[in-house]
Amino acid sequence: MGTAVSIELAADRPDDELRSLIADVCGWLHEVDARFSTYREDSEVSRMGRGELTSTDCHPDLRHVLGACADLWRATDGYFDAYAGGVLDPSGYVKGWAVEEASRRLAAAGCHTHYIGAGGDIRARGDRVWRIGVRHPWDETKVAWKLAVTDAAVATSGTYERGGHVINPRTGKPAHVLRSVTVVGPDLTLADAYATAALAMDGEGLRYLEKLATDGYESAAVTSDGRAFTSAGLPVAS
Amino acid sequence: MRRSTAAVLGTLAGVGMIFGVRMAAPTQVVPVAEDAPAEAPADAPAEPDQGDEAAPDEEPAPDEEPADGGAGGGLTDGEFRGTGSKYAYGTIQVTITVKDGKVSAADATYPTGGDSATINPPAIEALNESALNAESADDLDAVSGATLTTGAYRKSLQAALDKAQG
Numbered sequence: 001m002g003t004a005v006s007i008e009l010a011a012d013r014p015d016d017e018l019r020s021l022i023a024d025v026c027g028w029l030h031e032v033d034a035r036f037s038t039y040r041e042d043s044e045v046s047r048m049g050r051g052e053l054t055s056t057d058c059h060p061d062l063r064h065v066l067g068a069c070a071d072l073w074r075a076t077d078g079y080f081d082a083y084a085g086g087v088l089d090p091s092g093y094v095k096g097w098a099v100e101e102a103s104r105r106l107a108a109a110g111c112h113t114h115y116i117g118a119g120g121d122i123r124a125r126g127d128r129v130w131r132i133g134v135r136h137p138w139d140e141t142k143v144a145w146k147l148a149v150t151d152a153a154v155a156t157s158g159t160y161e162r163g164g165h166v167i168n169p170r171t172g173k174p175a176h177v178l179r180s181v182t183v184v185g186p187d188l189t190l191a192d193a194y195a196t197a198a199l200a201m202d203g204e205g206l207r208y209l210e211k212l213a214t215d216g217y218e219s220a221a222v223t224s225d226g227r228a229f230t231s232a233g234l235p236v237a238s
Numbered sequence: 239m240r241r242s243t244a245a246v247l248g249t250l251a252g253v254g255m256i257f258g259v260r261m262a263a264p265t266q267v268v269p270v271a272e273d274a275p276a277e278a279p280a281d282a283p284a285e286p287d288q289g290d291e292a293a294p295d296e297e298p299a300p301d302e303e304p305a306d307g308g309a310g311g312g313l314t315d316g317e318f319r320g321t322g323s324k325y326a327y328g329t330i331q332v333t334i335t336v337k338d339g340k341v342s343a344a345d346a347t348y349p350t351g352g353d354s355a356t357i358n359p360p361a362i363e364a365l366n367e368s369a370l371n372a373e374s375a376d377d378l379d380a381v382s383g384a385t386l387t388t389g390a391y392r393k394s395l396q397a398a399l400d401k402a403q404g
Contacts, residue, residue, distance in 0.1 A: 004391035006380065006400050095385075117396060120383040133375055133395065135383030140394065142372040143381060158384030182382060210364040222370055229365040 002039075003095065003119035005029060009106070010113040010126060021111055025102045029118075032098040035059060038089050049088045065090050065097065068189070076197040076208075084167045084200075096155060096192030099123050103188070123188045125151040131237055137180035137222045144228065145182075145220050148237035153188030157181050157195040159224070166199045177202040179224045181209070184235060185217035195219075375399070 007025060009018050037043045044062050047053040055063055069082040069090050082090040099116050103123040106114050113126025124130035132154050133143030147154060157166060158180040165174040183195040194212055198205040198221070206229055209219040213231040220230045230236075315337055375381065381395040391397055 002387045002389075003385070004388050004396070006396060008379070008403065115380055117380050117382075119385045119387070120381070120396075121385075122380050122382050124380070130379045131377060133373075133378045133381040135381055135395065136370075136372050139372055140383075141375075143375055143378070143395070144371055144373075146373060146378065154382040156382045156384055161384040161387070161390060180384065206365060213364060219365075221365075226370055228368050228370040230368065231365055 005119075006115075006117040008115050009111055010128065011111045013111075021106060021109060024109070025106065025116065028102050028105065029098060032061075032094060035062060036065070036090065036094045038087075038091060045088060045090065065093055068097070069093050072193050072197075076193070078169055079200045080193050080197040081169050081200075084169050092196050093189065093193055095119060096121055096153075097189040100153065100188040121153070121155040121188060121192050123153045124149055134182045134220055135180075138226075144180075144222065145230070145234070146237040147184065147235050149184065149235050152184055152186065152235070153191040154182065154184050155188060155192035155195045156183075157192075157199040159199070166196055168200050168202050171202070175199050175202050175205075176224060178205045178221055180222045181205065182220045183209075183212065183217050184219070185212075185215075191217060 005026075007022055009021060011018060011021075034040065035044045038045055038049075040046060044053055044058050048055075048058060048062070055066060066082075069080070072080040072093065073082070080092065082088060082093065095118055099118045099121060100123055103114065103116055103125060106116075107125065113128055115122060115124035115130055117123075120135070122132055124132065127150070129148050129150055132147045132149060134145040134147065134154075134156060135158075136142040136144045137158055137160050159166065159175060160179060167173070168175045178199050181195045181198045183191040183198070185191045185194075194217055198208050198212075198219070201208055206221060209221060209229070209231065212219060213233060218231045218234045220228070220234055222228050375395045375398070378395075378399060380399065383394070383396075
């Protein structure tokens with residue numbers, strides 16, 4: 001995937017335990033990469049794409065991901081599409097899911113206060129306030145919003161990172177109306193998928209974000225002509 | 239309270255993974271330098287809207303030097319506007335102020351309409367519209383942005399935050 005991951009644990013524990021927790025997270029992320037990477041010929045996703053593996057023979061995690069992608073495809077009116085590029089590519093689901101799962105495992109191991117950031121998507125939780133910036137969509141040295149959360153996921157999709165095209169499945173072309181969409185909510189898997197879907201919707205994206213707020217997913221979006229929109233409950237830092 | 243910060247780089251396939259863990263003091267404020275414009279400032283204040291000279295899709299390549307004191311003396315005092323860097327969806331233009339031969343301030347302007355996709359969003363009742371802010375990253379634990387590849391990470395605010403925390 002070539003994704004950078006940052007992990008911060010705030011726990012009153014000996015160094016070696018913290019190191020071991022981080023090693024567990026890294027082990028899990030490598031396992032996910034080996035199974036789901038579209039850049040590896042031998043991953044289960046690549047093999048399934050070539051028809052060499054069926055959903056009955058694959059790992060239960062891949063079955064879960066395929067089912068979840070199908071659910072999201074229906075829930076987003078086809079805008080979240082693991083087959084948007086013509087071949088199976090569930091990466092848009094896998095990253096958020098892998099980090100959400102890593103966070104769940106850390107909490108289960110007694111490490112309640114932590115954050116994990118992977119490629120710009122963040123899962124933070126615990127007994128402290130985490131201050132999370134939303135990258136300014138034209139200036140990589142600035143932030144457009146500062147958020148304050150204690151237990152939340154923050155996911156951003158944007159058109160400004162080169163090579164990070166999100167295709168609008170209706171037009172077959174890269175989305176261009178919204179430049180950046182950030183979704184904040186209880187689960188990173190969904191927050192990430194919703195942000196990607198809203199971006200893919202082009203002109204309909206803002207209306208979709210409006211609806212998400214009723215499900216507990218707040219949002220911040222910037223249009224390609226530089227206008228900023230936020231939902232009423234966005235946890236902006238004071 | 240003990241903290242541990244780790245920045246893990248490289249593909250998640252374990253190739254060339256850089257991996258550091260260190261106990262850190264509470265987060266310090268991270269001074270993030272503003273980037274100087276990619277192009278050398280013109281000798282005289284330039285006209286606005288010089289946005290079409292750079293190649294399309296060119297991102298404003300950040301100058302490695304921080305604006306405050308990064309550029310040596312010998313500059314002419316005044317305010318200078320760099321040529322706009324046009325890329326996929328707009329033009330970014332950086333204005334620097336030179337005082338006593340040194341760069342004392344840098345400001346960037348962003349598209350405010352008209353030079354990118356024209357859209358007519360529907361009447362959005364439940365979303366508040368506001369001007370787009372550009373704040374410094376002081377006092378943040380993390381930054382959420384569109385997917386960062388490892389290459390992009392090295393230049394990112396998140397990298398600066400990770401460094402500052404250990």
